[in-house]
Amino acid sequence: MHPYRGRTAALGTKHGKERAIAPPLARRLGLSVTVAAFDTDMLGTFTGEVERPGTPRETVLLKARRGAETARVPIGIASEGSFGPHPSLPWLPCGQELLAFVDLESGLRVVESRISLRTTHGQTTARDLDAAGAFLRRIGFPRQAVIVRPNLGDGPLLKGVAEPAAVAAAIRDAAAASGDGTARIEVDMRAHLNPVRMGEIRRLAARLAKRLATPCPACGRPGFGGDGPVPGLPCGWCGTPTAAPLGERWTCPSCGHGEVRTRPDRPSVADPGQCGECNP
Ligand SMILES: [Zn+2]
Ligand SMILES: [Zn+2]
Incomplete structure (x- = not known):
């Protein structure tokens, strides 16, 4: 039985995000979501009336914690969007959605994120x-x-x-x-008025639910999942590691155990065009 079955998580939102976040958590984990009545705008608004503290990741974790404290439950969830230039392709505008999960009893903290070029901010x-x-x-x-x-x-x-x-x-x-x-x-950009964001939040919630349903192979606690690509796929001609992804790094937020997972449907070597030795 999953440790979160029958439990309740608080979600701090004024913007109807429970419609996107609650269903996958209920389906996959048996975890229900209650909306925590606190003013999330205190932590910053999109229109810049209140300055945001720290990075989006710090803000979303703080928001999840505030939600749990307000609702007096040990589990909190929060989502946060930020919009601006793409981190590695700065000429491309993009949106980043973050979804945080905190368990104040066990100390588990998970942040899932997605970068989307589909966002319509502007x-x-x-x-x-x-x-x-x-x-x-x-x-x-x-x-x-x-x-x-x-x-x-x-x-x-x-x-x-x-x-x-x-x-x-x-x-x-x-x-x-x-x-x-x-x-x-x-x-x-408020989620209930922004169909693109609501879709991104729904995808993140599905990924969070899947991650929480996956126990760590080392310590058995929930939350083992992918944290992004690992470069190093070898060049098909000379074998030099390239910037192309070798696989995805999976980590446990509790014990720090990590693995690089490869997918069998992915190519096993990189195109020499991506190789710094063959195509400088
Ligand atoms: Zn672990
Ligand atoms: Zn090469």
């Missing part, structure tokens, strides 16, 4: 609805909501705008209040 400035039309179509408005505010100076900041009539009025008002006569229109 912004534009416009004087009126017509000028914002191309941007709104690209991000999938009105299925995707926006934030509207004056481009320069203080003024009305409207979040969660998802109606064509409301967006026209919001752009007009913000443009009128702005020092340069334009409104700034941004994608609203």
